[in-house]
Amino acid sequence: MISSHPITEDDLHGFVDHLLDSARRSEVQTYLDAHPEIAGRIASFSRQREALRAAAAPIADEPIPPRLNVRHLMEGRRRSQASPWRSMAASVLLLVVGGAGGWSLRSTAVERSETNGIAALAQEAADTFSVYGADRSYPVEFGPTDKAQLVSWIASRTGRTVSVPELTASGYAFMGGRLVATPHGAAGLLMYSNGQGQRLAMLVRPMAIDRDTRMSEHSYGDINGVTWASKGTGFSLVGPATVDLLHPIADEVRRQE
Template sequence: MIGSGGSPIGSESRLAMAYMRRRLPCALNSDHRGENAALIAAASSPSSFCAARVSRSEGQPDVHARLREQAEQARALASLFAPIADEPIPATMRVAVIRGRQRQPPWQLAIFASLLLAVGFGGGWSSARWSGEPRAGIAALANEASDNFRVYAADRIRPAEIGPDQRAMLIRWTSARLGERVTIPDLSTAGYRYGGGRLVATPHGPAALLLYDGPQASKLAVLTRPMQIDKTASMTSTSSGTMGRVTWAVDGIGYSVVGERPAAELHPIADEVRRQADAALVS
């Protein structure tokens, strides 16, 4: 912005304020207070200082006009920011408060950080506990059985990795991967024919999935794997949609029988699976 004299407005004022900053230390000295009283007043009220300069420049029209314009700008700025200047200093910006924060002992910060970690850990643990989906035990095993049943029992092309004519191969393969002896129950007395099996993945490691074909194109599956918890658990009947499930564990090995039948109808079949598995462990 250019003033009426062709030079940038405020350039002389800036030089004057720089001069005042250099002279203020001397003005505060007791030997120079009378001599520099005007200088101190100018530092505290720039608009008054500009007005005084205007009155002294009346013999120089160009300078007088430029200084008058600067004085008007100073008054306008002063009136514009007067409400803000009159506001009290916010409590958070007071020197005593800022110094108090800077002097905060390190141990208080450590306690605060520990509380944040405790809250975060507690929230994560609660979310995991109440998320609704079991993460371990025979409840998780039942979910794993029904999930794999949905995938492989509905496969019309290749539900089993190893067919029913290769039982010995499936037993060797799955037993080696699970680290436990796997048996294939004979469920023909219940109306189900063994149709093959495969090794499947679960969140708790590999499991053996045995598939059976029943009357009227019905399907049945038996899922077995080592258990990390619930190593011995009684039979529990549950359901998932249209599927019934009967799940239990014996000596660290879990079993889940799943099919599209009510769990009550699957219970006699689960009893037969358990009888044959227990007999294989004894033999």
């Protein structure tokens, strides 16, 4: 039986993270079986998830340091009841211990900062375009007449208000867009097409680092791009067009920000 509810990016995230009930998971699996390009992307995310779990396993299995043991903290708290500031410090430590094992993530923040910059955005844009740029049946979830809904949805999930650039003067008409998953959270994808059916897309997401950068050019196989960041938002314009052709279009996108 075909589900009356379309498969969304939330469903795909839930599939990777094993958060869906059996019925919905079966529906997503059926969808992936019919969309091998998207299935390949989801398989890649699943491998990344397992790799992260494997990398974190040695840290997760480490015993809690004695100084952060709950019993030790509670005993210290009882001994220091007469000193309010000591009690407050103990309470803060208790929150740290209870906060999803934050003590064990001592290297994660550093590792993430090294892979969350403009180079990561460029790679994500190319990977995303390799899936949706070639999809002739379901490349976008919101069509060209649904700009307001698309912008609202992207804003609600990314915290960034994105304007849809007008690129007809450059020979490209807006096809629509969708919300997509990246290793660094949700991102908005805007798709365009020219009169010859050649597509280009712009990926937009918040940036944890490299929050303001100049334009940089990149190529991944037959996908080229121009990537930059402004005021904490990253932009990557990608497609099969040469960088020489993409750069003026990227300049126009930035002018319309």
